[in-house]
Amino acid sequence: MVRKALSQLLGAALIGSYVLSPASAADKVTFLTSWFAQAEHGGFYQAKATGLYEKAGLDVTIKTGGPQVNGTQLLLAGDADFIMGYDIQVLKGREQKLPLVTVASSFQFDLQGIMAHDDVADLAALKGRPVLIAGSSRVTFWPWLRAKYGYTDDQIRPYTFNLQPFFADKTIAQQGYLSSEPYQALQQNEKVKFFLFADGGYPPYGSTIVTTEKMIAEKPDVVARFVKASLEGWRDYMETPAPGNGLIKADNPKMTDGQIAFALEKLKETKAVDGGDAAKLGIGIITADRYKQIYDFLVAGELLDAKTEWQKAFDDRFVKDLKIGVK
Incomplete structure (x- = not known):
C-alpha cells in the first residue's frame, strides 16, 4: 500500500511539473532515432513541427540514426537524452548492468x-x-x-x-x-x-522511448514532459500528418510522398499506434505483463541470463495514467 501511495504521489508530481514547466526556460533535449527519418518516426516529428514540445517547455533536437550509429553508446555517453530503442536491446543491456530504461512505446508491436x-x-x-x-x-x-x-x-x-x-x-x-x-x-x-x-506471437514492442536511470532520477519532469508530448504527437500525426511529414522530408530528402503514404496506411490498417493495450490504456502504454513475456521469450531461447532483473528494464509511471487517444 505504501509503494502504491508513493507511486501515485510521484505520478501527481510529474503531471504537476508538466503543467508548470512551460512557464520557465525550455529544457534542451536530444532524441536519437533508430534510422533515417520516415513515417515510422512521425509522432516525434509531429510534436516538433506543431509546437507540442515547445508547449511542454522543451527545446527538442531530433537526430537521425542509421546503420553505423550506435544509439546505446551515444545515450550512455550523454550525447542523447532519449533514443528510439528496442526491448531486446534494453534487456540485453540490463543483463550487462547497463542503466537502460524503456519509458514508452510508439507501436504496440514490432513492425x-x-x-x-x-x-x-x-x-x-x-x-x-x-x-x-x-x-x-x-x-x-x-x-x-x-x-x-x-x-x-x-x-x-x-x-x-x-x-x-x-x-x-x-x-x-x-x-x-x-x-x-x-x-x-x-x-x-x-x-x-x-x-x-x-x-x-512475437512479443516485443516497436520503436520504444529509452532513457537512463540517471535521467529518470535527476530529471523526472523532463522525462514526463517529453513522453507526454511525443505521444500527443503520435495521436495527432495519425490524424493530420502533414506537419510531421514536412520535417521528415527535410531530414531525409530521399523520402518520397508515396513511401510515407504507404507506411501511414499500414500503421492505420494494423492499428500499430492505438490498438492492443493502447485502445484501453492509451497510446505509448507499456506493461509489466508484456515485459515479462519478452523476458520469458529471451530466457527460453537462451538469449538472456535468467538472473537479469527485467523489472528494471522498464518504467511505466510516465505512461500508465495518460490515456492519450482513449475515447
Whole structure:
C-alpha cells in the first residue's frame, strides 16, 4: 500500500511539473532515432513541427540514426537524452548492468516480419528455404523462428539492405518492415506477401522511448514532459500528418510522398499506434505483463541470463495514467 501511495504521489508530481514547466526556460533535449527519418518516426516529428514540445517547455533536437550509429553508446555517453530503442536491446543491456530504461512505446508491436514471394502460404512454408537476415537478427527474431517454425541456421543468407537479391531469386525470402520493404517491391511490380512476426506471437514492442536511470532520477519532469508530448504527437500525426511529414522530408530528402503514404496506411490498417493495450490504456502504454513475456521469450531461447532483473528494464509511471487517444 505504501509503494502504491508513493507511486501515485510521484505520478501527481510529474503531471504537476508538466503543467508548470512551460512557464520557465525550455529544457534542451536530444532524441536519437533508430534510422533515417520516415513515417515510422512521425509522432516525434509531429510534436516538433506543431509546437507540442515547445508547449511542454522543451527545446527538442531530433537526430537521425542509421546503420553505423550506435544509439546505446551515444545515450550512455550523454550525447542523447532519449533514443528510439528496442526491448531486446534494453534487456540485453540490463543483463550487462547497463542503466537502460524503456519509458514508452510508439507501436504496440514490432513492425518486423518476413517478406516472401507470393507463392508462399505462411511462415511455416519457409522452412528449408534461404532467408536473408541482418547479423543482429540472429539474436532477436531468428531464434524465435527456429523454435516456432523449425527453421535452421543453414537457411540464413546475409541481408545488406539491398532488395535486388530478393527480386532476382524467387526462392528467397527476406526480413523487412511492414511499412517499408513491401512498398519497394510494389514499385518494382513484384507480387509479395508479408508475414508480421507479431501475428505469430512475437512479443516485443516497436520503436520504444529509452532513457537512463540517471535521467529518470535527476530529471523526472523532463522525462514526463517529453513522453507526454511525443505521444500527443503520435495521436495527432495519425490524424493530420502533414506537419510531421514536412520535417521528415527535410531530414531525409530521399523520402518520397508515396513511401510515407504507404507506411501511414499500414500503421492505420494494423492499428500499430492505438490498438492492443493502447485502445484501453492509451497510446505509448507499456506493461509489466508484456515485459515479462519478452523476458520469458529471451530466457527460453537462451538469449538472456535468467538472473537479469527485467523489472528494471522498464518504467511505466510516465505512461500508465495518460490515456492519450482513449475515447
